[in-house]
Each structure stands twice: as structure tokens, then as C-alpha cells.
Amino acid sequence: MTNVRFNMKALALSFTFLAAVSCKVKDTQQNTSTGPDQAMVEQDTVQAEESADLSLEFKKYELENGLNVILHEDKSDPIVSVAIQYGVGSNREKKGRTGFAHLFEHMLFQESENVPQDQFFKTIQDVGGTLNGGTWQDGTIYYEVVPKNALETVLWLESDRMGFLINTVTEAAFANQQEVVQNEKRQRVDNNPYGHTGWVIDKNMYPDGHPYSWQVIGELEDLQNATVEDVKEFYDKFYGPNNATLVLAGDFQEDEAKNLIEKYFGEIKKGQEVEPLETQLVTLDETKRLYHEDNFATAPQLNMVWPVVEQYSKDSYALNYLGQILSNGKDAPLYEVLVKEKELTSRANAYNSPSQLAGQFTINVTANSGVDLDSIEMGIEEALELFEQEGVTDFDIEKIKAGLETDFYNGISSVLGKSFQLARYDVLAGDPNFYKQDLENIKNVTKEDVMRVYNEYIKDKPYVMTSFVPKGKTDLITENSEKAQVVEEKITENKETEVAETNTEEVEKTPSNFDRSVQPEMGESPSLSVPEAWNTELANGLEVYGIEQNELPLVTFSLVIEGGHLLDDLENNGVANLMSDIMMEGTANKTPQELEDAIALLGASIYMYTSNESIVVRGNSLKRNFSKTMDLVEEILLEPRWDEEELARIKTSTINGIERNEANPNRIANRVYNKILYGEDHPFAYTNSGTKEDVEAVSMEDLKQFYSENFSPSVARLHVVGDVNKAEALAAAEGLKNNWEAKEVNIPDFQIQNNREKASLYFVDVPDAKQSIINIGYIAIPRTNEDYYPLEVMNYKLGGSFSGNVNLILREEKGYTYGARSGFSGSKIPGTFTASSSVRTNTTGESVKIFKDEISKYKDGISQDDLQFTKNALIKSNARRFETQGSLLGMLQEMSAYDLDSNYIEKEEDVINNMTLKQHQELANKYLDESKMAYLVVGDAKSQFEQFKDMGFDEVKLLNKEGEEIKMEDVK
Helix, strand or coil: CCCCCCCHHHHCCCHHHHHHHHCHHHCCCCCCCCCCCHHHHHHHHHHHHHHCCCCCCCEEEECCCCCEEEEEECCCCCEEEEEEEECCCHHHCECCECCHHHHHHHHCCCCECCECCCHHHHHHHHCCCEEEEEEECCEEEEEEEEEHHHHHHHHHHHHHHHHCCHHHCCHHHHHHHHHHHHHHHHHHHHCCCCCCHHHHHHHHHCCCCCCCCCCCCCCHHHHHHCCHHHHHHHHHHHCCHHHEEEEEEECCCHHHHHHHHHHHHCCCCCCCCCCCCCCCCCCCCCCEEEEEEECCCCCCEEEEEEEECCCCCHHHHHHHHHHHHHHCCCCCHHHHHHHHHCCCEEEEEEEEEECCCCEEEEEEEEECCCCCHHHHHHHHHHHHHHHHHHCCCHHHHHHHHHCHHHHHHHHCCCHHHHHHHHHHHHHHHCCCCHHHHHHHHHHCCCHHHHHHHHHHHHCCCCCEEEEEEECCCHHHCCCCCEECCCCCCCCCCCCCHHHHCCCCCCCCCCCCCCCCCCCCCCCCCCCCCCCCEEEEECCCCCEEEEEECCCCCEEEEEEEEECHHHHCECCECCHHHHHHHHCCCCECCCCHHHHHHHHHHCCCEEEEEECCCEEEEEEEEEHHHHHHHHHHHHHHHHCECCCHHHHHHHHHHHHHHHHHHCCCHHHHHHHHHHHHHHCCCCHHHCCCCCCHHHHHHCCHHHHHHHHHHHCCHHHEEEEEEECCCHHHHHHHCHHHHHHCCCCCCCCCCCCCCCCCCCCEEEEEECCCCCEEEEEEEEECCCCCCCCHHHHHHHHHHHHCCCCCHHHHHHHHHCCCEEEEEEEECCCCCCCEEEEEEEEEHHHHHHHHHHHHHHHHHHCCCCCHHHHHHHHHHHHHHHHHCCCCHHHHHHHHHHHHHHCCCCCHHHHHHHHHHHCCHHHHHHHHHHHCCHHHCEEEEEECHHHHCHHHHHCCCCEEEEECCCCCEECHHHCC
């Protein structure tokens, strides 16, 4: 629903697939090989599985109207999660009326009979909560996470839109959300590389009229032609309480919760009977080969997709394993042939996607630039032959199973995660307890099962093949491919501005047993309770920070080494980024494959990445394996392998990513925006991956020199959160203390300031873009400036939340975008103030003007009500701030990076509480000056550029994708 959406389709899949999505970074570690410590780790893994007690306690009952209710008490934090999952997704739609489930998900956030327009989000934010919703093929879910005193408020809101909504669905409100959903489609599909792939596959995989033959987002024509009557009919059919499950998880009293649920939901009338859908498996009579010239792709991509079985079927579990064995790890057949031997790509993926009615098994390969996809197809065939020859080993199976317990606990590490798990299993499997059977089914997969499903569903079976190639590169498609009939939207003049008018007609009220127009009163908000943190400095200068949290037997950690991209020589850029990749490719004592195996067999994850100011090692493990995991971290850090073969592969992969990003409008916008603001002499003006030429020039000696000069405990900080106390954490770090010698590291200080004196409009041409990316701003202040946090408070009502002014106008009032926002960024180095959005192409000029005007008007001050809303949202949300290990890790990292006191959050609350209207306005006037900002637009120049010459900017420049000025005649 909002700008940040979780992968709802993943929630509908089996447990392993959910875990793979939520812990995606571990994919490269769950690989197949036989290392020197195999026997020892295998024994530990078997013992671990035998001792594990995986459970999720709950109580379930049913109201008279058929609403399923599940209660899970969790007193670890003073918060509650409410999730309602309906048994309706895009699979309940009809041909010609697609996208309704998703469109209606949006409508339910607008208003209901007793909740005014746009007050769902504002009400939840006002109590310190968060909310969202999502739609996928097989379901729709809405959720809130709030402080426990707001439980009744949430039940009031959710019940009102379940039983008291349809009279508010007016033509104007509906037209607005039609525009918002179309903008979401443009942003996620039409304006993205390979965005139309799912449409092409599903259109050709499933017969006409099959519930999976259309996309969840819907056909653009169907969205444009939908009527209010269509939506009301859909709501009446599928949104009754008897087609829903309500899950309440968190800190509540059972009897009180039951009474409130009965009060708010019990009187809602039972809806129409919704018959369960029968499995609708499909088969293909022959292979279908299709191609599409992609406007935003710079590299060709091949997909081979086979029809397979539905979720929770026995074969589906084995197909999940098959996907991992084929593609995950350096001994995976697809890797060995396509990446290592033939060097046609830097990554090949294989995965199973089981859904309620049917499933798909996919092999996906984005080739190196210029590679003919016929060679990719041949390589896949060779890889499958290799798989048949080598078969599946017990070791392959054990490594996949090793991470199940860790994944399970990660999946229920928040009250929201618990809500999702229970709701999904109840709706899609008919029993929330099915997670136990699901886990058993996963554990019971054998190597014979994997080979059997390969032979039954993949080997010599027809499939759908797609070749997506850059525009004008049809020579790269596979032979005998036919052109896919992708519908590309044409850019037209904006004629929709007037449709989103506010409806002033009085809404007819549905009778209720009590006055639902009165928002429930809330008790006292939970008091701030900051978890106790400890920190110490080891003898070699390594700083260690920790928070003990005993709810789950998990540990999450990060090791931050200062420097990162700041240490790159601009004449030899990209070295820091390559460092974090090469360091994960084996150790002096372990080959890359052996290192992957060691991590996988612990059921752990370890990964490393480079940011602008640091290199970070981050990981997650079971408590009992934490020490061994840290031993591996020590080995990775102190005994690098410097594998030349892997460096060549990494450089190829990095170059591929750089080339793909060259045509991605969002990446173009970020790259050019930073270059404009930071100037030619600052590292932040350049991506940390460097250019293609930069990467090609980096040698192993460059990496060794970077490591020798810049990896030191004197500029490093270790953060540990989870089921370990201080003594246990320090014991696990003993090797780093004893074996990592300190050295002096000099991190350069780059001077930067806001020296802009005029409003400049910069336009980067992306021909035929369906949306324009807008970034507006300038250099602001560092995180260390005393005004920084007050500025975050000041910005909240401008664009720091869904209820921010720019979002309410551009999305909710105008329907021009899927979301608009503004905010300050900063570290020890001055960051930016940026207002941004992605808007429908034909609204580009008006949207830029709205941003400019709203920033200007904001300096006139806000109302007392808006200030109080800001205070409520920011202070009360602290109840949710310390729930997960990830959030606690973020707290420790912030404390250590900026030398903050352990009570810095209390100080932030003081800033919020003491904020006055005068101070708010003074901050806005001091730090917001729209007359000196850079206005960057990335979009279709032919149709949108000229208008800006008459909009009062001090200068208007047309740029290429490198940020260099060009002339209009240079535009193709």
C-alpha cells in the first residue's frame, strides 16, 4: 500500500521460501561442497536438530459470523500487532476485471463510514504505530503494529473498514486510487528493466482465463475501465468476516482482547459464502519461446519456466531443494558451467515458486553485456546434464536443512512476523498449526525426492522461455523466438487532474450497536524503556558494544570498519567495494566453496558490504553456534585468500551491475544528483562500485595494499545483540582481540559545504520513460550537528511520513505518484536535504512546482495540531523501537558511530517534547530554501523538458546520464 511494501507473494509460499526471502543474503552461503571440517559440523548439525524445540503457541476460536480469531500473547515488548488476512487475491478476479484485489486494498486505506478521508494512516501514526497492507495472487493482508494502549483503536479501525466501508466508495475517491495504482504499475513494472517479464511468462504459461494468467497489479486497460459498481460487487463477495482471519500478537490480556474483538467485529454481518478454489495445475504441449526489446535493459536476460505443482504438496518441497542445488554455491551446476567455465554471466538463479493453485520452476540468467542468449540456453542444457551426472548427495541435503532452525526463529523474531506466519497458515492451509507439518515436510525431503521431481517436471519437459534484450539488440535473442505482445503505455498530455476532487456528500451510515464515530480512548502510553547496553574497548583498540536479548536463541552482529568509499583513490575508484567481495571468497585455509560450506553447516549467515564510510561484516546465527561463527569471521578478516580466479569473476559481476544500472532511471537519478551536489572532487559524487574502466584497472595488489593500510581494530567497532551476555560476547571476540594487530589508519577529510546560490533545473533524458524521477535538494548538515535531530522532527510533517504534506497532495489529492517524501541525511560528513518522488510523466512539470511551492509554504509554519501529531508519532513510536535484534543493532551502531550516550534516545524525546511552533518555523527557514536548491528530473525529454524554461528557474540544463550538459538536438 505505502512506499515500502513487503513481498506478499513470498508470504504465500512454503516456509523455506519465506526464509530465503527474509534472509536473502545467505543465499550465497547455502552451497554444496565437501570441506575438511565436514564430518565435525555434520555431527553438530544432527545434534542441533534433535535438541531444537520449535513452537509458536496460540489460541484460536471463531465468531458467530465466521471470523477466525488467533491470539498469541508475547509480553517481551509493550506492543501489539493486528493482522487481518482475507481469502482473496488476484486469483479471485475475472478476465477483463483484473487488478481489483490490489485496487481494493488501496481503497480500504481511504476512509470508512466512521473514519474520515486519509485518517487511517494519520490515526495509527498519531498513536505511535505503523501500518500497511499487501496483495498477492492468493491473498490480501492488512496490518498494524502499535503500542499496547492503542489496541482498541486498531480494532475500531479494522472493523470499520471490514463492515462499514462500502458506502464511502465514491467516484472521486475511486478515481484517485485508480491513478495511484496505475502509478505503482508504472514505477514497478513499466519504468524498470525486465519489468514486463512476469506478464509475458504468465500470459504464456497459463491458459486464457486461468487465475494466474494476469498480474496482481492488473492490466492497465482494466484499471482504467473499472467502475465503482465493479468494486462494490467485488467487496460484497469477498470481504466478509467469514472469509478472513484476524491475528492478534503481542502484549495484551486475553479476556480483554476477546471482549474487544466481539464488540467491534461480532456485529458485522456474515458475507457471501466463498467457495474454496480447487488446484488448477497446468501443462504445456510444447515449449514457447518469446522475446521483448526492453527500453531499460542494458544486458540480455533469459528465463526458462516450467509448470509445476502447488504449495504444500510433497513435490513442491523437493523442488525448493532442487532450485538451491542447481544454482546456490560454487559447486552448483549452473555456476560451474555458466559462470566459471563459459564466463557468460556472473550469476544464475534457479528457484521454485509454489502458489495455492499451481507452481512455477524458474531458471533465470542475466547474461554479461552483449552475450547471445543462445549460448546461455546451451549452457543451461549442459548444466542440467552435469546435474544428472553428479546427482544429489546427502551432504547437499544436510546443508540446506542446517539453516532451518535459524530461519524459523528469524521468521518469528517480531510480533508482526508471528502474525504473518499464523495468518498465512490459517488461510492457505486451513490450520495455523500447519507450520509444524510444513517444517517436518521440509526436513523429510531426501536426495531421491530431488532427483525424482527433476525427472518428472523439468527433464525434457516443455517450458516458457523469454528473451529480454536491450532495444535494437534482437540479434541476442534465442533462435525461433516470437515477439511478445507487450502493451507499452503512450505518453499523453495530463487530463486527469480534475478527477480527484473531494466528495462532500453525506455518507449513509450502516446501523451499529454503539456509536462508531467516536474514536476509542486510550490509556497511558507505555513509558520509554531503553534496553541496557554495554560497551568496552579491547587491548588492540577494537570497541565492542552489546545488548542482551533472551527472547529467542539467536545472535545478530556487525563489525564496522571505518573508511569504506572515503578511502578510495578517485583515480583508482572501486577498490573498497571489491574488497568486501574478495574477502568473502575463501580464506588462506579454506577454498571459497569450503568457506561457504562451513557457514551453511552452522545454519549461519555472514556477509560483507561497502558503504560510503565503512566496510561492514554482518551476520546472524543460533546462540549455540555464535562462537564458531565468530571464529569464521576472524578467519575471513585475518587470513584472506586473495583468489585471482574469484577476483576475475567478481570484477565481471561488478561490471555487469554497473552496466545494468546505466539504464535504470532510479540509479541514474541518484548518480547524477550526487554528482551535482557534491562536485567533482568528493568521493560521494561517484558510486562506490566505480565505472567499468575503474573496475577493470583494479589489481590484486591494489586490494592487498588497501587491506594492509586500512583494516585495523583501531578503526573498527563490533556490535552484538541477542541471547549472549557480555562475557559470552567478549569470549567469542577473543580471537579478534589476540590476533588482530592495530595500526594507524588515516581517513581523509573532504571539505564540503552548501554553496548553491540559485535554483537550477537539471533534466536527464531517458527516452519514453513512463515516469519522471524527481530529486530536489542541496547539501545540509552532518548527523553530528546539534540541529540534526531537530531537523528530522521539523521535516516530519513536510515529507517524513505517509501523512506528510507532499505525499498527501501528490498521491492522495492528485493521484500523480505512488509516494512522495522528503528528509535529511547525514553522518560525520554533511548530508543532503532531499525531496523526491516518481511521478506520471505527463504530470512532471506540475509535480515539480508542487514540491517547490510546498517547501516554500512550509516556512510559514505549521498548525499546533500538526505539531502535536508530529510529537505523538515520534515519541509514541519508541515503544516499537527496541523489538527486533535488527533494530537494537541499529541502535548500537548509531551510538558507536557518533559517540552517543546510552540515554541519547531520552534526549531525542526531550527535543521532540520541547519543540515549539516558533522553533519549528525557525528551523524551516534556516534550512529550507527552495530558491537555492537543485531540481533534478530524470524522464522523457522530448515531451517534458521545454516547459521548464518558462517556470522561473535561474537556469535550466539538459544533461546526459553522466551528468554532462548536452543540447536538445542531441536527444534521440
